[in-house]
Amino acid sequence: xxxxxxxxxxxxxxxxxxxxxFTTKQMLDNSVITEYRVPVCDVCGCMLTKPxxxxxxxxxxxxxxxVNCSVKFESRNxxxxxxxxxxxxxxxxxxxxxxLACELNPRKIAKLSLLKEEEIFEAIDQLLEQEYLERxxxxxxxxxxxxxxxxxxxxxxxxxxxxxxxxxxxxxxxSKLVDEKKD
Ligand SMILES: [Zn+2]
Ligand SMILES: [Zn+2]
Numbered sequence: 351x352x353x354x355x356x357x358x359x360x361x362x363x364x365x366x367x368x369x370x371x372f373t374t375k376q377m378l379d380n381s382v383i384t385e386y387r388v389p390v391c392d393v394c395g396c397m398l399t400k401p402x403x404x405x406x407x408x409x410x411x412x413x414x415x416x417v418n419c420s421v422k423f424e425s426r427n428x429x430x431x432x433x434x435x436x437x438x439x440x441x442x443x444x445x446x447x448x449x450l451a452c453e454l455n456p457r458k459i460a461k462l463s464l465l466k467e468e469e470i471f472e473a474i475d476q477l478l479e480q481e482y483l484e485r486x487x488x489x490x491x492x493x494x495x496x497x498x499x500x501x502x503x504x505x506x507x508x509x510x511x512x513x514x515x516x517x518x519x520x521x522x523x524x525s526k527l528v529d530e531k532k533d
Contacts, residue, residue: 356381364389367412369403393419393430408432421509430510437503437510438480442473444507445520447482447500452524456494462523463516 362385364370370389376382389398392413406413407426421433428436439447442465449459456474460467474494477483482500486493496504511517 358383360385361388362386366392367414369414370398389414391416391419406432421506423503423506433506433510437506439482439503439507439510440473440476441511441514441517442469443477443482444511445517446470446473446477447496447504447507448521449524450483450494450496451501451504452528454524454527462527463520 356379358381360383364387368387368389370387372384372386374382374384389403390396391398393415396416396418398414398416402417404415404417404420404427406415406420406429408428411429411432413429413431415427415429419430420427421430422428423433423436445463445465446456446459449456449462454462456470457467459465460470463470474483477500478485478494481497482503484495484497486495512521
């Protein structure tokens with residue numbers, strides 16, 4: 351009698367931080383099950399192929415990301431969580447930095463971001479303290495300028511926050527305004 355070997359293939363999601371692979375198991379009835387562990391982005395869950403897989407530079411983290419989710423800081427790649435730890439910038443603080451970089455005043459930033467003016471000024475105070483901003487001029491003529499330190503993190507922060515819907519909304523409102531100015 352010829353023994354038939356049944357084979358079955360299964361695809362499962364690879365765990366956090368692992369890069370995929372497969373295991374083959376022989377069952378009692380002689381059937382063979384091959385389980386393929388498919389690597390996915392630990393941030394957005396999309397399927398990863400080898401050349402697109404980026405590992406977070408923080409060795410204690412070890413998560414893997416797709417190109418879209420990975421964040422660059424000082425020519426190293428990080429996952430959004432580790433990048434956030436490094437720059438220590440909140441979402442509102444980023445909105446302020448981005449708005450000022452596009453030459454908006456704090457009131458306009460509040461209006462376009464749908465945040466309260468108090469929230470914007472609170473973020474400004476924090477940014478002054480962290481030396482991401484400098485104050486120029488007095489009272490009603492006060493202007494806030496980004497320091498070189500702020501300019502060096504702006505792209506990193508954009509990569510961290512751009513997927514969040516309120517930030518994406520604010521950035522699209524700003525670009526509309528910039529386009530109108532051009533016309
Ligand atoms: Zn992703
Ligand atoms: Zn990380």
